[in-house]
Amino acid sequence: MGVLVTGGAGYIGSHTVASLLERGEEVVILDNLYQGHREAVLGGTLVEGDIRDTGVLDDIFTKHSIDAVIHFAANSLVGESMSNPGKYYENNVYGTLSLLEAMNRHGVKKIVFSSTAATYGEPERIPIEESDRTEPTNAYGETKLAMEKMMKWFEHAHDIKYVSLRYFNAAGAHESGKIGEDHNPETHLIPLVLQTALGKRKHISVFGDDYSTADGTCIRDYIHVSDLADAHVLAVAHLRRGGTSGIYNLGNGQGFSVKEVIEAARKVTGREIPVQIEARRAGDPAVLVASSKKAREELGWNPSRDRLEDIIESAWSWHQHHPDGYGGKDNK
Ligand SMILES: NC(=O)c1ccc[n+]([C@@H]2O[C@H](COP(=O)([O-])OP(=O)(O)OC[C@H]3O[C@@H](n4cnc5c(N)ncnc54)[C@H](O)[C@@H]3O)[C@@H](O)[C@H]2O)c1
Ligand SMILES: O=c1ccn([C@@H]2O[C@H](COP(=O)(O)OP(=O)(O)O[C@H]3O[C@H](CO)[C@H](O)[C@H](O)[C@H]3O)[C@@H](O)[C@H]2O)c(=O)[nH]1
Numbered sequence: 001m002g003v004l005v006t007g008g009a010g011y012i013g014s015h016t017v018a019s020l021l022e023r024g025e026e027v028v029i030l031d032n033l034y035q036g037h038r039e040a041v042l043g044g045t046l047v048e049g050d051i052r053d054t055g056v057l058d059d060i061f062t063k064h065s066i067d068a069v070i071h072f073a074a075n076s077l078v079g080e081s082m083s084n085p086g087k088y089y090e091n092n093v094y095g096t097l098s099l100l101e102a103m104n105r106h107g108v109k110k111i112v113f114s115s116t117a118a119t120y121g122e123p124e125r126i127p128i129e130e131s132d133r134t135e136p137t138n139a140y141g142e143t144k145l146a147m148e149k150m151m152k153w154f155e156h157a158h159d160i161k162y163v164s165l166r167y168f169n170a171a172g173a174h175e176s177g178k179i180g181e182d183h184n185p186e187t188h189l190i191p192l193v194l195q196t197a198l199g200k201r202k203h204i205s206v207f208g209d210d211y212s213t214a215d216g217t218c219i220r221d222y223i224h225v226s227d228l229a230d231a232h233v234l235a236v237a238h239l240r241r242g243g244t245s246g247i248y249n250l251g252n253g254q255g256f257s258v259k260e261v262i263e264a265a266r267k268v269t270g271r272e273i274p275v276q277i278e279a280r281r282a283g284d285p286a287v288l289v290a291s292s293k294k295a296r297e298e299l300g301w302n303p304s305r306d307r308l309e310d311i312i313e314s315a316w317s318w319h320q321h322h323p324d325g326y327g328g329k330d331n332k
Contacts, residue, residue: 171225
């Protein structure tokens with residue numbers, strides 16, 4: 001039996017496809033290449049198409065023997081979701097509905113889903129546990145919460161089991177050097193800091209230094225993309241052995257401030273990284289750090305690339321060799 005990976009040409013999806021292939025899985029990738037890259041798909045069968053297209057989904061489930069879906073395909077820019085929430089309900093919520101309906105038509109009973117720390121909003125305590133309050137402060141997080149609830153009701157009605165993985169801040173790149181992070185536009189801190197180290201940007205903007213944290217900048221929990229990829233493989237295994245549906249945080253349980261990330265990047269790169277302090281970014285909670293105890297205990301997840309310098313080092317290697325991402329590939 002094989003796995004369908006929606007959004008498998010994107011950043012986290014492509015790393016998960018690589019992990020599945022390493023384990024000898026049959027993989028079909030469905031991506032409309034809105035953000036994804038053909039070159040990021042290291043194997044399997046890539047279908048260029050949209051999760052909202054019922055014909056494409058029916059075709060895939062008819063032609064391939066698929067028992068599980070890993071669902072990454074979504075829009076995920078917090079700022080854009082605030083100015084254009086309709087786009088997020090259309091692609092994320094309607095897209096997931098289209099996928100679940102197709103799974104139901106074809107008797108596919110397992111789904112692993114990309115959720116986010118943004119489902120919590122302003123946390124009530126740190127580290128955050130899965131049972132904590134979920135009150136998203138942006139439309140993106142709200143759509144992810146809606147998709148989690150949709151899966152709950154599809155399980156109730158159609159016995160489709162789900163594992164929802166709430167990632168904190170994904171970072172780093174694959175050890176092969178072949179795949180890494182290439183978003184357009186790029187909004188994430190670590191790639192922007194490294195593009196500044198490369199001289200592609202004049203400075204890194206720090207969004208607010210007046211938060212109630214030790215150095216005034218926001219604290220996040222950075223998790224290596226390959227550790228995230230491993231969690232998806234474990235989640236599929238959990239469902240295949242008859243495990244129950246559930247929601248799991250994925251993070252390292254350690255928080256780093258924006259200033260600490262920049263300092264670590266200076267050490268790793270040995271380059272100057274000019275900083276400009278700017279206003280706070282709307283919708284940013286001060287501190288987001290995960291408790292991933294549940295994923296460790298129930299899925300057997302054991303993230304191994306947890307040092308911030310190592311995560312930045314692996315991203316740096318990717319950015320140095322691919323300064324223009326996949327577009328300007330330079331495989332030195
Ligand atoms: N990057 C992070 O730190 C982070 C954190 C938490 C959650 N997530 C979630 O993880 C998932 C993957 O994130 P990413 O950073 O790899 O994003 P990404 O944009 O690199 O990957 C998403 C992929 O989905 C594809 N896609 C989008 N809409 C589609 C559609 N309608 N049909 C087919 N393909 C479609 C895109 O082309 C892209 O390749 C997303 O669902 C995101 O919300 C990401
Ligand atoms: O140029 C920048 C970019 C980011 N930041 C700060 O760096 C931290 C990390 O920002 P990212 O944009 O890298 O990531 P977020 O913490 O905003 O992540 C959120 O959005 C992601 C999707 O883009 C995930 O869904 C994640 O779960 C959700 O919390 C934030 O405090 C942000 O304000 C800056 O100071 N300058």
